[in-house]
Amino acid sequence: MKKLVIGNWKLNPATAIEAVRLAKATDVEGAVLCPPDIFLMQVGETIKKASLGAQDLFWKDAAAVTGEASAVQLKQIGVLYVIVGHSSRREELKETDELVNLKVKAALAAKLKVILCVGEDLDIHKQGEVKTRAFVLEQLKRDLDGVSGGENLIVAYEPVWSISTSNTNLVDTPEEASIMIRYIKDESSKMGFDKVPVLYGGSVDSKRAKDFLSRGIIDGVLVGKASLNAEKFKQIISLV
Ligand code: PEP
Numbered sequence: 001m002k003k004l005v006i007g008n009w010k011l012n013p014a015t016a017i018e019a020v021r022l023a024k025a026t027d028v029e030g031a032v033l034c035p036p037d038i039f040l041m042q043v044g045e046t047i048k049k050a051s052l053g054a055q056d057l058f059w060k061d062a063a064a065v066t067g068e069a070s071a072v073q074l075k076q077i078g079v080l081y082v083i084v085g086h087s088s089r090r091e092e093l094k095e096t097d098e099l100v101n102l103k104v105k106a107a108l109a110a111k112l113k114v115i116l117c118v119g120e121d122l123d124i125h126k127q128g129e130v131k132t133r134a135f136v137l138e139q140l141k142r143d144l145d146g147v148s149g150g151e152n153l154i155v156a157y158e159p160v161w162s163i164s165t166s167n168t169n170l171v172d173t174p175e176e177a178s179i180m181i182r183y184i185k186d187e188s189s190k191m192g193f194d195k196v197p198v199l200y201g202g203s204v205d206s207k208r209a210k211d212f213l214s215r216g217i218i219d220g221v222l223v224g225k226a227s228l229n230a231e232k233f234k235q236i237i238s239l240v
Contacts, residue, residue: 003030003218003220005221006199007034008083008201008227009034009035009036019039023035025230026227028049029050031049033227034052034054036055037056040054040079041077051081052078054082055086056082057069057070057084058106059071059103059105071109074110075112079112082112082115083115083156083222085139086158087158087160091160097142098142100116101143101144101145101147105146105147108153115222117156117222118139118158119157119159136180136183140191141191148192150188150196154199154219155197157184157199158200158201164203164225171202177202178217181200181217198218200212200220204226205225206235206236209221209226
């Protein structure tokens with residue numbers, strides 16, 4: 001399988017004009033573009049080669065719930081991938097593993113490809129490898145509880161302390177990330193998710209990408225900040 005490069009635009013850009021411009025500039029084979037919901041349609045109409053992804057979904061269809069988007073709604077505008085359980089949602093919106101689990105199930109039921117984000121924060125990371133592994137395993141178990149048929153499941157290992165930190169020296173290394181990704185693959189396999197692709201995410205830019213993407217064990221990268229810079233993002237995609 002070709003390695004995946006996912007661009008998570010988060011709350012950027014500010015305007016539809018800029019969103020369309022960025023989509024045009026990064027419309028290349030192998031890229032998955034995840035704009036904010038408000039720009040999904042315009043980005044979807046713009047791209048010809050890249051795939052469309054959403055940053056989140058709600059787990060019910062046609063419910064009396066305000067301000068959300070369902071799997072069915074996302075699908076009908078051409079969304080193929082959806083990020084679930086991103087650490088910014090777990091932190092800022094207090095999204096629990098139980099909610100993440102409902103979202104994973106809803107997305108898979110709608111045949112969306114799920115990018116499930118897991119990863120430890122700095123506090124846990126500082127407690128060492130045993131604690132880190134236990135934390136990530138617990139996340140996986142809770143998030144995937146009762147989930148079957150994982151052919152559309154992708155896991156992204158995103159150590160929270162390494163996200164958006166390219167201005168500090170606090171970033172995960174390809175060596176350490178590879179060890180965790182091996183562990184995630186082994187544990188996922190024991191849970192019945194054989195051959196689940198596992199990506200790395202955390203301050204991947206055009207310089208760091210090569211080191212991660214050259215590791216056989218890492219099936220791709222989830223890119224935040226650098227996905228907003230067309231040149232940098234295209235350089236990353238050119239590596240796969
Ligand atoms: C992310 O948002 O998932 C991410 C990895 O961001 P950044 O690349 O900016 O660290």
